[in-house]
Amino acid sequence: MAVPSTVTTALADRPVEGRRCLEAGAGVGNATAGLLDAGAERVYAVTNDRAHARTTRERVADDDTRSDRLAVLESDLRTLALSDDSIELITAHGLCNVLDPAALSAVAATFRRVAAPGCHLVIDDYAPLPATASVRELFAVENAAAELATGGPALTFYPPDAIRRCFVGGGWSFDRERTLLDPVPWTADHLSAHAAAARDHAAGCPGDLGDRLATRADRLATAIGSESAGRMYSLAFRLSA
Amino acid sequence: METRPLGDTGQDSTVVTFGTIALNWLEQEGADQLVEHVLDYGVNHFDVAPTYGDAELKLGPKLRQHREEIFLGCKTQQRDYEGAWGMLERSLDRLGVDSIDLYQVHGLEYDDELDEITGDDGAxxxxxxxRAEGLIDHIGLTSHSEPALVLDAIDRIDDLDSLMFPLNPVVAAKDDGDHDYEAVLDRAHAADIGTLGIKAFAAGSWPDTDDLPEADRPFANWYRPVTAPDEIRRRFDFAASQGLTSVVSVGDPKLVTMILEAAADYEEMDEAAQRSLIERVRHDDSPVPEQLHH
Structure with missing residues (x-):
């Protein structure tokens, strides 16, 4: 599977070759594959999702030159067992939108702890959607179900300025911002996946509210079909050497 | 309409090339009208082939009337000397003109074909x-095949003036060698060879004929095209933004006006929007449906 252009674009001006890297929130392994292809010496791909860990492993399993340089860790990023000052480049590709503010703050602290002097940090994520975007309603239903079931939102779209202030405040120097996608293509597969996530949360909601939220999410995903809306950005930071 | 140099031929081609296979689906009167319509938009590069049904014959009358306004590309699938000569003379006869501006090796597919074409008894x-007799001005090549074969052809044909090959977001999303037409584009630019993009408007293959018989297809294209005006515009802007000399219009006459409109209003697509289009088709084609992000 090809490394998406969002990843290659975000990494294009970063010094990946020969570096020890942390991919925070490994997802299906897109950024992990991008780091390995760009010559990372070692990639620690961290996820708290067992299925994602397996997908990431399988993605590079048929290629020894890549799999030998990969360690997939099933872990909560907030309590990550990597040594202090050990990582030379950190990527968080599409991670922050699944972290609520408290989790983002804790993950930022982990990044700062494991980052070696001179470390680079790349954060790719979605800006808040425009008011006209239909997908906002689907994400609102997903968040409502998550709030009721878990006490926190499923999704938070941070403005790039907020992410920038968060990390600069944590000791990182801001390097650059670039636009990865404009507009963001929310395909039928994405909407279906978000409807499924809403259903999972809805199952934990009290009374018949869960059923109603699940039905609403499915109907919205079907009605919207697909939509191109919003912007995906890439922010780069570094620590002084 | 914007024009761009076709390599070092001296020809400045409009950013859209009229694929005259569209004329095959029309009666002569309609074909004449479509040619006038295309010329009204300022299009100056036409492409035809003897394998496009009656397109050569239907293009003929208006081509002869407007010969000086039209840079004419034609092609042959013949690979040997005698066959190529025969097909060229047949095309000149059917088109009713004295010369063709660009004559192209059509649909190069295999290594041994390249051997034959470039051989002593080759096309x-x-x-x-x-060309020495003034019957054609320039030599080109078209291919849907592996980019490596096209690169080999560039190396082996030192008087090649143009290349025609597929370029669209579906192709751009794949990073394997079988789809690396960006390498072809780069090499063509370096060698000052003109580039003509095909399949810019392809959405995918037609369903199997058991599910959708050929007679029930709603468009006369080899492939299932995008059809919404906004999508056609995005596809045109994407293809033209890759640095091609010109983007070839689709085979179905129903779509031609939308493509002409897109070409007339062409604006270079910024890189974030190009990636957006690539990501959209990549996810549509993804074997990992559960992913939530890009």
Whole structure:
């Protein structure tokens, strides 16, 4: 599977070759594959999702030159067992939108702890959607179900300025911002996946509210079909050497 | 309409090339009208082939009337000397013109074909003789095949003036060698060879004929095209933004006006929007449906 252009674009001006890297929130392994292809010496791909860990492993399993340089860790990023000052480049590709503010703050602290002097940090994520975007309603239903079931939102779209202030405040120097996608293509597969996530949360909601939220999410995903809306950005930071 | 140099031929081609296969689906009167319509938009590069049904015959009358306004590309699938000469003479006869501006090796697919074309008894010897006689001006090549074969052809045909090959977001999303037409584009630019993009408007393959018989297809294209005006505009802007000399219009006459409109209003697509289009088709084609982000 090809490394998406969002990843290659975000990494294009970063010094990946020969570096020890942390991919925070490994997802299906897109950024992990991008780091390995760009010559990372070692990639620690961290996820708290067992299925994602397996997908990431399988993605590079048929290629020894890549799999030998990969360690997939099933872990909560907030309590990550990597040594202090050990990582030379950190990527968080599409991670922050699944972290609520408290989790983002804790993950930022982990990044700062494991980052070696001179470390680079790349954060790719979605800006808040425009008011006209239909997908906002689907994400609102997903968040409502998550709030009721878990006490926190499923999704938070941070403005790039907020992410920038968060990390600069944590000791990182801001390097650059670039636009990865404009507009963001929310395909039928994405909407279906978000409807499924809403259903999972809805199952934990009290009374018949869960059923109603699940039905609403499915109907919205079907009605919207697909939509191109919003912007995906890439922010780069570094620590002084 | 914007024009761009076709390599080092001296020809400045409009950013859209009229694929005259569309004329095959029309009666003569309608074909004449479509040619006038295309010319009204300022299009100056037409492409035809003897394998496009009656397109050569239906293009003929208006081509002859407007010969000076039209840079004419034609092609042959013949690989040997005699066959290529025969097909060139047949095309000149059917088109009713004295010369063709760009004559192209059509649909190069296999290594052994390239060997034959470039051999002593190959089609290129006929092309070069025809050029010396003033029957054609320039030599081109078209291919849907592996980019590596096209790169080999660039190396082996030192008087190649143009290349025609597929370029669209579906192709751009794949990073394997079988789809690396960006390498072809780069090499063509370096060698000052003109580039003509095909399949810019392809959405995918047609369903199996058991599910959708050929007679029930709603468009006369080899492939299932995008059809919404906004999508056609995005596809045109994407293809033209890759640095091609010109983007070839689709085979179905129902879509031609939308493509002409897109070409007339062409604006270079910024890189974030290009990636957006690539990501959209990549996810549509993804074997990992559960992913939530890009």
């Amino acid at each position: 290129l010897r006929a092309f070069r003789e025809a």
